[in-house]
Amino acid sequence: VTQNPRYLITVTGKKLTVTCSQNMNHEYMSWYRQDPGMGLRLIHYSVGAGITDQGEVPNGYNVSRSTTEDFPLRLLSAAPSQTSVYFCASSYDRGSGNTIYFGEGSWLTVV
């Protein structure tokens, strides 16, 4: 799972996109954010091309899934509260018996 950029500093109000792609033909893809000392919180997920749904913390984020491979995360108007580390992940499907593969993370700072 490849995500870019790995590190980004932006200003409040800017729109930005973090890309995510996988070449394992996985149907299920998801985005998480991780704040210091905390676990991962699910932002949005997709069970296949053309299908997306909200996770625990979707506000302020937008996603799309036009292809099986790509699942970009968009911040509509960046806010300091969105300063976090973002992880993209994929698995064969949403079933609990499937290994989840993670990207290396994108460190975002909003000033």
Place this chain on the structure above:
Amino acid sequence: SQQGEEDPQALSIQEGENATMNCSYKTSINNLQWYRQNSGRGLVHLILIRSNEREKHSGRLRVTLDTSKKSSSLLITASRAADTASYFCVNTAARFGAGTRLTVKP
């Protein structure tokens, strides 16, 4: 809650000692997975234990599952400094807890 709760939150041991961390859920457990996260990196899959299994081994890792108590434990034997990381358990719906931060001192 579908979110796992790892216990303890932090664990510090000497190299060579065993490390045990626990995971509990309020909902029923199906297939439970353990992941490791090194500082500044993504999560890496360690082991999966299915709901009809009670114990599973992988190298120095031993995982147990008690579906009646809705809990699992991860044992790392003969720990090494390289085992220093955060460890997470995941049940269904990919809900992650805060993890256990393990520090192994050389």
